[in-house]
Amino acid sequence: SNSDWQLTSGDEYHVYYYDPKALNNTNNTNNGNNNQAVTVDKPLESDPSAAKESVAVTAQSVLQSIQGLxxxxxxxxxxxxxxxxxxxxxxxxxxxxxxxxxxxxxxxxxxIEIPFIQAKGKRKxxxxxxxxxxxxxxxxxxxxxxxxxxxxxxxxxxxxxxxxxxxxxxxxxxxxxxxxxxxxxxxxxxxxxxxxxxxxxxxxxxxxxxxx
CATH class of the missing domain: 1.20.930 (Transcription Elongation Factor S-II; Chain A)
Known part of the structure; x- marks a missing residue:
């Protein structure tokens, strides 16, 4: 039991008193994994709901142009x-x-009188x-x-x-x-x-x- 306690104590000592350099490496690795996950989820073309929404917006704009007549x-x-x-x-x-x-x-x-709109920035x-x-x-x-x-x-x-x-x-x-x-x-x-x-x-x- 003493050997088991020492092993457990050693594991606890390793978890709570690690090297700061190891912490930085671990954080960098986690950040890289997170960024990779975001990159995978970013494309909208692979999302069926996003594709349907895009088609719906296009159809609505076409209908509005037809209704203008x-x-x-x-x-x-x-x-x-x-x-x-x-x-x-x-x-x-x-x-x-x-x-x-x-x-x-x-x-x-x-x-007719047109309300003045103040432009922000150099571009008119x-x-x-x-x-x-x-x-x-x-x-x-x-x-x-x-x-x-x-x-x-x-x-x-x-x-x-x-x-x-x-x-x-x-x-x-x-x-x-x-x-x-x-x-x-x-x-x-x-x-x-x-x-x-x-x-x-x-x-x-x-x-x-x-x-x-």
């Missing part, structure tokens, strides 16, 4: 563009007249509200260009096409949120000028120009 205004424009692209110029023009009159009667108000951040106004302005100019082109194909609607083109050029808007958007807006306005030059000027068009 629920606006009747955008649906009518898409229908008119489809008719014109497939050679149904008469039907596209009929729908274009309705869209043009609606646009002229309800112009978008782009000159784009104001989301300002960017949204720039996008609306670009979409409006694109619609003006399409309607001006479609209506100008019918001599009965030269005057309406002229009014739509002039409406796009006179659209009051703030500076674009980014330089690429400003360039895009300038190009769209230049395209409207070219479309207006192709429209024969009559007494009604000249009267509008004199009023300006």
């Amino acid at each position: 629920e606006d009747p205004w955008d649906i009518l424009f898409a229908r008119a563009e489809g008719l014109h692209a497939h050679g149904h110029a008469r039907e596209a023009c009929t729908l274009g007249v309705r869209l043009a009159e609606e646009m002229l009667a309800h112009p978008p108000d782009l000159m 951040k784009v104001n989301p509200a300002s960017h949204q106004l720039s996008v609306i302005a670009s979409n409006t100019l694109a619609k003006c260009g399409f309607l001006c082109q479609v209506l100008a194909e019918n001599p009965d609607y030269f005057h309406l096409a002229f009014k739509v083109g002039l409406f796009g050029l006179e659209l009051a808007r703030p500076p674009a949120s980014t330089k690429p958007l400003e360039v895009k807006l300038a190009n769209q306005e230049s395209e409207l000028v070219l479309l207006l030059k192709r429209i024969p000027l009559g007494e009604q068009e000249l009267a509008i120009i004199r009023e300006r």
Whole structure:
């Protein structure tokens, strides 16, 4: 029993009074094992739940983009563009007249006060509200260009096409949120000028120009 007690005492002495260097080596080994475990668990591709979540997020973003076409205004424009692209110029023009009159009667108000967002750091951040106004302005100019082109194909609607083109050029808007958007807006306005030059000027068009 004495030998057993001495063996046990020796084991206890070895456990509680070890060399500090051995402690450091043991800690380093444990840290290495922990890091290795984290590295193994890190990839998300091997996790089925993470993969399902990623697919769900992608599907949700696609559905949101599709739901963006629920606006009747955008649906009518898409229908008119489809008719014109497939050679149904008469039907596209009929729908274009309705869209043009609606646009002229309800112009978008782009000159609204935008809350100032203080940028942190040297990098300038784009104001989301300002960017949204720039996008609306670009979409409006694109619609003006399409309607001006479609209506100008019918001599009965030269005057309406002229009014739509002039409406796009006179659209009051703030500076674009980014330089690429400003360039895009300038190009769209230049395209409207070219479309207006192709429209024969009559007494009604000249009267509008004199009023300006």
